[in-house]
Amino acid sequence: MKWKNPKSLATLMLATALLIGGCSGGNNEPSNSGNTGKTGSNSGNEQAAEDNSPITFTFFGADASPNWNNMQDEVGKYITEKTGVTIQAEFDVGAGGGENKIQLMAASGEVPDFIFAKGNLSNLVDAGLIIDLAPLIEEHAPNLKKIYSENMNRLKYSNEDQSIYQIVTNMGVGQQYFDAGGGFEIQQRVLKEFGYPEIRTVKDFEDILKKYVEKYPETDGQPTIPLTLNADDWRIMISVTNPAFLATGAPDDGEYYVNPETYEAQLHYKRPEEKEYFRWLNHMYAEGLLDKDTFVQKDDQYKAKIASGRVLGLIDQEWGYQDAENALKTAGKDEYTYAHFPVTLTEEYVDHSFQSAGVDGAGIAITTAAEDPVRLIKFLDWLASDEGQVLRNWGIEGKHYTVDENGQRVIPQEIQDRKVNDATNFAKETGIGQYRTFSAWYGDGVKDSTGNYYTTNFPEQIVAGYTEAEKETLAAYNATTWKDLFPGEDEFPAKEWGALYNMPVPTDGDYQVIYQKTQDIIRKRIPEAILTSPENFDKVYDDFLAELDKAGAKEMEAEYTELVKKRVSLFTGKEIQ
Amino acid sequence: METLSPNAAANESVTPAPQKKRGRGAWKTILQQKYLYLMSVPFIIWLFVFNYLPLMGWTMAFQNYKPAKGSYLEFSEQKWVGLENFIKLFQDDRFYLVLRNTLAMSVMGIIAGFVIPIAFAIFLNELKGKFFKRTVQTVSYLPHFVSWVVVAGIVTKMLSIEGGVVNDILMGLGFINEPIQFMAKGEWFWGIVTASDVWKETGWNAIIYLAAIAGIDKELYEAARVDGAGRFRQMWNITLPGIRTTISVLLIMSIGHLIGIGFEKQFQLSNSLVTDYSEVLDLYALEYGIKISRFSYGTAISIFTSVVSILLLLTANGVMKKLTKESIM
Numbered sequence: 001m002k003w004k005n006p007k008s009l010a011t012l013m014l015a016t017a018l019l020i021g022g023c024s025g026g027n028n029e030p031s032n033s034g035n036t037g038k039t040g041s042n043s044g045n046e047q048a049a050e051d052n053s054p055i056t057f058t059f060f061g062a063d064a065s066p067n068w069n070n071m072q073d074e075v076g077k078y079i080t081e082k083t084g085v086t087i088q089a090e091f092d093v094g095a096g097g098g099e100n101k102i103q104l105m106a107a108s109g110e111v112p113d114f115i116f117a118k119g120n121l122s123n124l125v126d127a128g129l130i131i132d133l134a135p136l137i138e139e140h141a142p143n144l145k146k147i148y149s150e151n152m153n154r155l156k157y158s159n160e161d162q163s164i165y166q167i168v169t170n171m172g173v174g175q176q177y178f179d180a181g182g183g184f185e186i187q188q189r190v191l192k193e194f195g196y197p198e199i200r201t202v203k204d205f206e207d208i209l210k211k212y213v214e215k216y217p218e219t220d221g222q223p224t225i226p227l228t229l230n231a232d233d234w235r236i237m238i239s240v241t242n243p244a245f246l247a248t249g250a251p252d253d254g255e256y257y258v259n260p261e262t263y264e265a266q267l268h269y270k271r272p273e274e275k276e277y278f279r280w281l282n283h284m285y286a287e288g289l290l291d292k293d294t295f296v297q298k299d300d301q302y303k304a305k306i307a308s309g310r311v312l313g314l315i316d317q318e319w320g321y322q323d324a325e326n327a328l329k330t331a332g333k334d335e336y337t338y339a340h341f342p343v344t345l346t347e348e349y350v351d352h353s354f355q356s357a358g359v360d361g362a363g364i365a366i367t368t369a370a371e372d373p374v375r376l377i378k379f380l381d382w383l384a385s386d387e388g389q390v391l392r393n394w395g396i397e398g399k400h401y402t403v404d405e406n407g408q409r410v411i412p413q414e415i416q417d418r419k420v421n422d423a424t425n426f427a428k429e430t431g432i433g434q435y436r437t438f439s440a441w442y443g444d445g446v447k448d449s450t451g452n453y454y455t456t457n458f459p460e461q462i463v464a465g466y467t468e469a470e471k472e473t474l475a476a477y478n479a480t481t482w483k484d485l486f487p488g489e490d491e492f493p494a495k496e497w498g499a500l501y502n503m504p505v506p507t508d509g510d511y512q513v514i515y516q517k518t519q520d521i522i523r524k525r526i527p528e529a530i531l532t533s534p535e536n537f538d539k540v541y542d543d544f545l546a547e548l549d550k551a552g553a554k555e556m557e558a559e560y561t562e563l564v565k566k567r568v569s570l571f572t573g574k575e576i577q
Numbered sequence: 578m579e580t581l582s583p584n585a586a587a588n589e590s591v592t593p594a595p596q597k598k599r600g601r602g603a604w605k606t607i608l609q610q611k612y613l614y615l616m617s618v619p620f621i622i623w624l625f626v627f628n629y630l631p632l633m634g635w636t637m638a639f640q641n642y643k644p645a646k647g648s649y650l651e652f653s654e655q656k657w658v659g660l661e662n663f664i665k666l667f668q669d670d671r672f673y674l675v676l677r678n679t680l681a682m683s684v685m686g687i688i689a690g691f692v693i694p695i696a697f698a699i700f701l702n703e704l705k706g707k708f709f710k711r712t713v714q715t716v717s718y719l720p721h722f723v724s725w726v727v728v729a730g731i732v733t734k735m736l737s738i739e740g741g742v743v744n745d746i747l748m749g750l751g752f753i754n755e756p757i758q759f760m761a762k763g764e765w766f767w768g769i770v771t772a773s774d775v776w777k778e779t780g781w782n783a784i785i786y787l788a789a790i791a792g793i794d795k796e797l798y799e800a801a802r803v804d805g806a807g808r809f810r811q812m813w814n815i816t817l818p819g820i821r822t823t824i825s826v827l828l829i830m831s832i833g834h835l836i837g838i839g840f841e842k843q844f845q846l847s848n849s850l851v852t853d854y855s856e857v858l859d860l861y862a863l864e865y866g867i868k869i870s871r872f873s874y875g876t877a878i879s880i881f882t883s884v885v886s887i888l889l890l891l892t893a894n895g896v897m898k899k900l901t902k903e904s905i906m
Contacts, residue, residue, distance in 0.1 A: 296760040512869035523849045
């Protein structure tokens with residue numbers, strides 16, 4: 001077809017734009033009906049519990065949620081039908097994190113009704129935009145109270161301000177992990193090729209990747225990549241810098257390492273063991289085993305590479321490359337999926353991935369913009385009820401699971417198949433898993449009153465979720481899940497200071513500035529240290545540490561140590577000097 | 578400023594009022610043109626509300642600003658700190674680094690962003706076939722509508738060491754033996770940004786010059802041909818002087834934007850290896866201002882940018898006025 005003149009093309013484009021705009025406008029219609037079902041806070045419990053009049057709550061999630069379907073999925077429709085609530089949600093895009101968006105919210109005061117602020121809640125709290133949930137939970141939320149029970153202390157904000165600003169929803173209460181999603185990853189085909197050797201240290205990891213790439217320099221016509229990492233923005237922490245402490249036997253305390261005796265905090269890069277870990281990465285790069293694009297590629301390029309099946313090894317968390325692995329599964333390339341190993345620098349270290357931090361995470365907060373916080377907390381409470389939790393985790397009875405004659409919930413085979421092999425579409429259509437972080441939930445391994453697990457992750461289900469290739473690998477290592485290869489929770493005491501990456505830090509004063517400066521230095525110098533020539537490594541790394549101190553790291557660490565000590569006493573009631 | 582000046586010009590030309598009657602005469606004119614004035618009122622209000630009222634926020638730069646309880650600004654509760662934020666700004670080494678990057682990239686951008694589209698427009702104008710000309714023009718401005726996210730993706734892919742077109746060509750021609758990791762070389766970052774900007778905007782920027790060229794009297798060319806002027810002489814002596822006014826107006830305006838080049842392209846194209854070359858003022862304001870709740874500091878940076886922009890604009894305008902008798906004010 002030929003366009004006679006630019007005008008007709010322009011008209012067509014305009015018409016298309018209007019059409020699309022018109023369609024998307026239609027989706028927002030229900031939002032007009034908000035607030036019709038306003039309930040006074042003094043109305044009785046049972047009466048309000050039945051308040052199912054349509055209402056819309058606005059929401060912002062700091063993590064990207066690409067499969068969010070505006071509640072037009074099956075679970076979403078069911079929730080709206082049951083409670084009258086429509087969630088008008090917006091999620092951060094790309095690598096996520098929500099920092100920029102939330103800072104703007106703090107500055108402008110324009111917030112949605114409720115929010116999943118991840119690490120940035122304190123900015124909103126300092127701006128006076130978050131309401132205290134404690135009285136609401138006390139009065140209107142029996143289910144939330146039941147779930148958190150003895151952990152209520154851990155929801156409190158700080159010693160000075162003991163309000164509850166958020167309920168923890170990005171982790172399940174009482175969670176026992178059945179599966180491991182972290183560690184060092186190797187493709188099943190690589191392990192199979194060499195008869196499933198023991199993978200314990202970085203040396204083993206390196207050797208097997210090296211041997212394989214020498215044997216098969218090409219995968220499906222493209223060059224094989226032995227190891228790639230994701231260093232795009234904050235993902236550098238997950239894939240490049242966090243593994244430094246995990247591989248040297250320290251638990252995850254964000255950017256810090258906390259001495260369990262004295263509670264002294266220091267930037268974890270200062271541990272001499274970690275220097276050796278980075279030296280190993282430097283060596284991997286010098287050997288040509290580490291992808292040359294590592295520090296240049298963006299998140300989507302990283303995933304595209306993995307989805308092509310030519311990356312033999314990763315050091316990442318499963319959620320970081322899940323999309324790509326799902327694509328491999330959908331394409332039926334099971335042998336390209338990844339196995340997880342608790343690899344450490346040498347055998348003297350033990351992987352602390354599973355050291356528990358106790359109940360401590362990010363979650364849902366209600367803002368001052370919510371006109372009817374009571375209705376909202378009741379909605380959250382309903383989601384946290386047994387009915388709500390089963391709905392969020394299992395789906396709708398008769399559709400996504402059935403109950404057999406023994407009262408056991410069973411997922412039919414064809415649903416399970418889709419869940420594994422067509423995960424993206426499945427999540428979009430059914431909404432299972434999409435509502436998990438909207439309210440509190442019991443973690444894996446906790447059973448409800450009917451004797452069933454709350455979540456669909458229990459050992460048998462996890463195994464049912466594995467591909468054939470994964471099962472083959474696991475069998476070769478005498479394990480049923482990846483977790484079996486890792487040291488478990490019971491081998492370590494729970495951390496008294498909780499999860500430090502959730503600890504609010506002061507937003508005024510110099511702390512944030514110094515922290516930002518050290519982050520800039522870390523994100524610049526760590527790649528430099530890895531990419532430099534091996535004989536130069538010591539100099540670059542020592543300069544890097546000196547530069548951190550010059551930027552004020554020592555003062556920052558001292559301030560942080562104080563906060564850690566206060567937190568330990570808030571959580572445990574201990575007096576600490 | 579620009580909005581008001583045509584008005585003033587119109588006034589003068591309509592009423593060459595004698596000096597002594599000036600006060601009265603002006604009133605009379607205003608009365609005569611009251612509908613015109615009334616029509617401009619909404620725009621003046623609009624300008625005031627959206628461009629001048631927000632300037633109240635500049636007070637933040639002189640405070641230790643804290644977002645107050647829910648509302649926009651509880652003015653009385655803020656703590657005043659005088660010039661402290663500016664002093665901190667001027668004492669930060671990083672500030673000078675990002676200032677250097679900003680200026681370097683925008684100067685490179687202006688040079689390339691003027692020379693290439695002007696040359697492109699002039700040469701395109703010389704082409705004969707109307708259909709071909711139109712097609713080239715359309716094709717060349719289409720990239721303008723491609724978002725920077727996509728452009729960054731394309732550029733990274735093209736410069737990639739693995740299957741990147743640029744490396745393939747260079748290796749194929751034997752200039753290099755090993756692929757070059759372009760995106761990891763800080764000192765090349767400015768060039769890459771400028772080049773991608775040229776690719777994206779050349780066609781778009783040429784439109785205005787093509788329009789200006791179309792307005793040149795055809796008789797001038799005929800006369801020149803009669804006098805024996807060749808193609809290049811015509812371009813040099815007729816086309817270029819013909820669009821000189823357009824060029825100087827656009828140049829003055831872009832010099833005004835010299836320091837505020839935004840951050841989209843730098844943000845998309847950069848990575849941790851090249852931050853020393855890629856961080857620009859706006860990114861710095863984001864990282865060290867808004868992102869860590871230092872709203873006052875962020876505001877101080879933006880005031881600095883605005884003040885420098887105005888100074889640059891006035892200087893450029895003054896210089897142009899002297900040199901070419903053309904100005905925008």
